[in-house]
Amino acid sequence: MLTKQELDKADLPLMSDEALLSSSLDGNMVAFDLLVDRYYERIYGYLNRFLKDSDMAEDLLQETFLRVWKKRGEFRNIASFSTWIYTIAGNLARSEWRRRKRWRMLRLGPSDNEDEPDYELADERAMPDRVVESRLAASELLDEVAKLPERYRQVVILRDIQEMSYEEIAGIVQVPVGTVKSRLNRGRLILQEKLGKWHENA
Numbered sequence: 001m002l003t004k005q006e007l008d009k010a011d012l013p014l015m016s017d018e019a020l021l022s023s024s025l026d027g028n029m030v031a032f033d034l035l036v037d038r039y040y041e042r043i044y045g046y047l048n049r050f051l052k053d054s055d056m057a058e059d060l061l062q063e064t065f066l067r068v069w070k071k072r073g074e075f076r077n078i079a080s081f082s083t084w085i086y087t088i089a090g091n092l093a094r095s096e097w098r099r100r101k102r103w104r105m106l107r108l109g110p111s112d113n114e115d116e117p118d119y120e121l122a123d124e125r126a127m128p129d130r131v132v133e134s135r136l137a138a139s140e141l142l143d144e145v146a147k148l149p150e151r152y153r154q155v156v157i158l159r160d161i162q163e164m165s166y167e168e169i170a171g172i173v174q175v176p177v178g179t180v181k182s183r184l185n186r187g188r189l190i191l192q193e194k195l196g197k198w199h200e201n202a
Contacts, residue, residue, distance in 0.1 A: 017081035021072055032072075035081075036065055042162065043089050049157050050093040052146035060096060064089045083171040086164075090154060090172055097150060144194045152187030159184050 012020065012031055017038065023031035043064055048057035067088050075084055145156055151173075158169045159180075170177045 018075075018077060021068075021075055021081055024069070024072055032069060035068070039082075039085055043085065046086065046157060046162055047089055047093055049142065049145060049161060050090075050153060051096060052143075056096060060089065060092045063092055067092075079171050080168070083168055086158070086168075086172045087174075094150060094154075141191070141195065144191050147194075148187050148190060152183050152190065155180055155183045156187040156191070160188075 012023070012034055015023070015031070015034075017035060020031040020035050024035070040061070044057055044061045047060050047064075048054055051057055051060075064085065068085055071088075075081070145153060145161075147153075148156060154173060155169055158164045158172065159166070164172075166177045166180050169180045173180060175183075
C-alpha cells in the first residue's frame with residue numbers, strides 16, 4: 001500500500017502549474033522539478049530565438065528558474081504561472097540585449113525607440129505561404145526575426161513561434177492587447193519586406 005508521501009508524489013504530474021508552485025513553497029523539489037521539465041524547452045527556445053545565442057540562452061534559462069524558485073512566494077494568481085515565468089525570462093533577455101547594445105556601441109537594426117509610433121495595420125496575415133513552407137527560408141526567417149527591434153521581436157516570437165494568445169502576450173509584455181497586435185503586424189511587415197528582398201536576390 002502506498003504511503004501518503006508516495007501518493008502525493010504520484011499525483012504531482014496531474015497538478016496544475018500553480019499547484020506545483022504552491023507545493024514547492026514547502027520545499028518540495030519534486031514539484032519544482034516537474035515545473036522545470038514542463039517549461040525547460042519552451043523557455044530555452046524563447047530565449048535562444050530572442051538572443052540568437054545558445055550559450056547565453058542556457059545561462060538565462062538557469063537564471064530564470066533560479067528567480068522563480070527564490071520568488072515563488074511572491075507569485076499571485078492574478079496571472080497564470082506561464083505568464084509569470086515568461087515575464088521573468090523576457091526581462092532577463094531584454095536586459096542582456098540592452099547590455100550588449102551598450103557594449104558594442106552601435107545599432108543592431110532599425111530604431112527601437114519607444115517614442116516611435118506603432119502602426120496599426122489591417123493585414124493580420126502571417127508570413128506568405130511560399131516563405132513559411134520553404135525549408136530553405138527557415139534559417140533566414142529566424143535570422144531576420146533575431147534582427148527585429150526588441151518590441152517587435154518579442155511579440156513575433158511569442159505569437160508566431162511560441163503560439164501564445166494575444167492576452168497571454170499582453171500580460172508578459174505588459175502592454176494592451178491592441179498594442180500587441182500593432183507590434184505583431186509591424187514586425188511581420190518588416191519580415192515580409194526583408195524576406196522578399198532575400199528571395200529577389202537569391
